[in-house]
Amino acid sequence: MAILITILDxxxxxxxxxxxxPAGAIDYxxxxxxxxGMPVSGRADLLTEHRGAHHLIHDxxxxxxxxxxxEMPCARCLxxxxxxLEEHFDLLFRPIGVDADSxxxxxxxxxxxxxxxxxxxxxxxxxxxxQVLLSLPAxxxxxxxxxxxxxxxxxxxxxxxxxxxxxxxxxxxTALADLRSRMKT
Numbered sequence: 001m002a003i004l005i006t007i008l009d010x011x012x013x014x015x016x017x018x019x020x021x022p023a024g025a026i027d028y029x030x031x032x033x034x035x036x037g038m039p040v041s042g043r044a045d046l047l048t049e050h051r052g053a054h055h056l057i058h059d060x061x062x063x064x065x066x067x068x069x070x071e072m073p074c075a076r077c078l079x080x081x082x083x084x085l086e087e088h089f090d091l092l093f094r095p096i097g098v099d100a101d102s103x104x105x106x107x108x109x110x111x112x113x114x115x116x117x118x119x120x121x122x123x124x125x126x127x128x129x130x131q132v133l134l135s136l137p138a139x140x141x142x143x144x145x146x147x148x149x150x151x152x153x154x155x156x157x158x159x160x161x162x163x164x165x166x167x168x169x170x171x172x173x174t175a176l177a178d179l180r181s182r183m184k185t
Contacts, residue, residue, distance in 0.1 A: 003040070003124035007058050010046035017042060017124070021066075026129050031073040032136065035082075038068035040128060047092070060093040060122055070132065075139035076148030077156050087135050091127065093117045 003017055018041035023034045042064025049057040065088040071080040096116040115127070147157035152164040 005044045005060060005062070005122045005124065007046065007060075007120040010044060010058075010060065014046070015044040017044075017064075021068075021125065021128065026125050026132075028070075028129060028132060031078075032133070033071045033080075034132075035069040035071060038066055038128075040064060040066040040124070042124075044122075057094065057098055060117060061090070062093065062122070062124070062127060063090045064088070064124070064127075066128060066131070068132070070136065072136060072140050074142040074146060076146040077142060077158055078149070079142045079156070079158075081140040081142050083136055083140065085132065085135050087131060089127075089131055091115055093122055095120075 003019055005015055009015055018039075020037040020039050021034075023036050023038075026034065028034070042062060044063075045061045047059040047061055049059060051057055065086070067086040068084075070083045070085060072083060073079070074081050092113065093115045094117070096118045099114075142158075149155065150157055150162045150164055153162050155162040
């Protein structure tokens with residue numbers, strides 16, 4: 001089930017939608033997984049900008065909200081960490097290439113909040129993917145005292161004790177150890 005917004009549809013009337021995106025319908029990458037259906041509702045409006053007597057730019061304003069449960073890998077041990085999101089957004093999309101010109105200009109804050117669409121249509125799933133990825137934390141921990149994975153054997157140190165020799169030191173760190181011992185004396 002794809003929610004597709006087209007300029008032709010918006011020229012007739014604004015588009016209101018309320019759908020549930022099933023788990024697995026959007027690929028978030030990086031081990032991020034949507035756990036169950038994600039309710040999404042919103043409205044798309046057509047904004048027409050006049051640039052000259054016969055030059056019109058059709059912008060799409062998308063106001064929507066979603067809520068969903070996600071899992072992402074722990075930054076230390078890679079176990080899944082649950083994340084609950086409930087977000088709302090108000091975005092503006094322009095036709096790709098419409099703002100391209102040969103002169104350089106400074107980018108304002110409002111310019112960074114503009115997205116682009118191509119071919120007279122915008123897929124809401126693409127917008128949702130971006131919004132979810134922006135809303136999730138950059139890294140998550142399964143618990144504050146997560147011990148992570150053993151750097152030698154890869155065992156999860158939260159649930160198992162490995163037999164690796166803890167006194168074994170990486171040769172690349174010996175110069176720092178020597179420096180530290182000289183500083184103490």
